Amino acid sequence: EVRLVESGGDLVQPGGSLRLSCAASGFRCSDYDIHWIRQSEGKGLEWLSDFATGGETYYSDSVQGRFSVSRDNAKNVLYLQMNSLRDGDTAMYYCARVSSNAFEIWGQGTMVTVSS
Amino acid sequence: QSVLTQPPSVSAAPGQKVTISCSGSSSNIGNNYVSWYQHLPGSAPKLLIHDNNKRPSGIPDRFSGSKSGTSATLGITGLQTGDEADYYCAAWDSSLRVVLFGGGTKLTVL
Numbered sequence: 001e002v003r004l005v006e007s008g009g010d011l012v013q014p015g016g017s018l019r020l021s022c023a024a025s026g027f028r029c030s031d032y033d034i035h036w037i038r039q040s041e042g043k044g045l046e047w048l049s050d051f052a053t054g055g056e057t058y059y060s061d062s063v064q065g066r067f068s069v070s071r072d073n074a075k076n077v078l079y080l081q082m083n084s085l086r087d088g089d090t091a092m093y094y095c096a097r098v099s100s101n102a103f104e105i106w107g108q109g110t111m112v113t114v115s116s
Numbered sequence: 117q118s119v120l121t122q123p124p125s126v127s128a129a130p131g132q133k134v135t136i137s138c139s140g141s142s143s144n145i146g147n148n149y150v151s152w153y154q155h156l157p158g159s160a161p162k163l164l165i166h167d168n169n170k171r172p173s174g175i176p177d178r179f180s181g182s183k184s185g186t187s188a189t190l191g192i193t194g195l196q197t198g199d200e201a202d203y204y205c206a207a208w209d210s211s212l213r214v215v216l217f218g219g220g221t222k223l224t225v226l
Contacts, residue, residue: 035215037161044119044220045153045161045204060214094160102151102166103206109160 002026002105004034004095009110016085020110022078022095030073033098036080038091038112046091050098051078085114120144120205122218129226132195136221138188138205144216148208150188152181155202155220164203165190195225 008020022034036048050058051069059067066084071077078095090113096103121139128134138150152165163172165181168188180191188205205218 037217039155044202045155045206045217047206047215047217050215058213096161100166100170100172101149101208102163103153103161104163104166104172106160106162 002097004097004105004107006093006095006107006110009093009112011113011115012085013116014086014114016114017081017083018085018112020080020082020093020095020112022080022107024076024078024097027097028073029071029076029078029097034071034078035096035098035103036067036069036093037096037103038089038093040088040091048093049080082112085112087114090114120207120216120218122203122205122221124219125222125224127224127226128195130195130197133191133193134195134223136190136192136203136205136223138190138218140186140188140207140216142186143211144186144207144209145183145188146186147210150181150183150205150207152179152188152190153204153206154199155204161204192223197225199223200225 003025005023033052035050049069068081070079092109094109095107097105149167153161155161164179168183169181178193182189202220204220
């Protein structure tokens with residue numbers, strides 16, 4: 001079965017760091033562009049980043065310089081390293097696989113809460 | 117970064133038809149594919165339409181997509197109470213080099 005499973009969400013203080021994982025099963029994550037997307041309470045979906053098959057990375061302005069993505073091909077896992085976390089980063093974080101120019105497969109999400 | 121523009125809410129009676137618009141610009145909708153997602157509370161978003169007007173396997177033909185110029189539309193016919201959800205459009209923006217989502221439209225089936 002093709003699946004994505006996020007993990008690593010937690011309660012963290014402002015200014016802190018957290019690393020989220022996105023584990024792929026049923027396919028090789030290196031064969032697809034995989035993106036990170038979040039949704040804050042009461043708000044819409046917000047695109048964050050893209051880790052392309054060729055290793056290129058793209059980020060939204062809101063996380064550029066604070067978040068970074070990486071991939072472990074051997075473990076078939078994608079990571080989102082989040083630094084300098086702010087209250088506004090509190091959200092449900094999803095990873096999603098791109099196919100046919102769309103987010104075809106989504107994980108169930110992992111919750112990040114930034115609060116003192 | 118700007119988002120694609122969707123109406124905040126739409127509503128219709130069971131069995132009726134509704135359309136949800138998504139307005140953008142030449143750098144996103146005008147020259148790139150549009151996709152649509154259904155998001156139910158507590159669940160992951162679900163892909164409804166890709167490549168402007170194509171349905172993934174398993175998506176009923178009650179859902180349709182179209183694009184004209186810098187706008188796109190999601191249509192839902194034969195509305196069911198289970199269709200109540202938030203709906204989002206998305207497109208790559210070639211100038212900003214980011215994916216843009218619409219602000220989301222809450223569908224109420226009266």
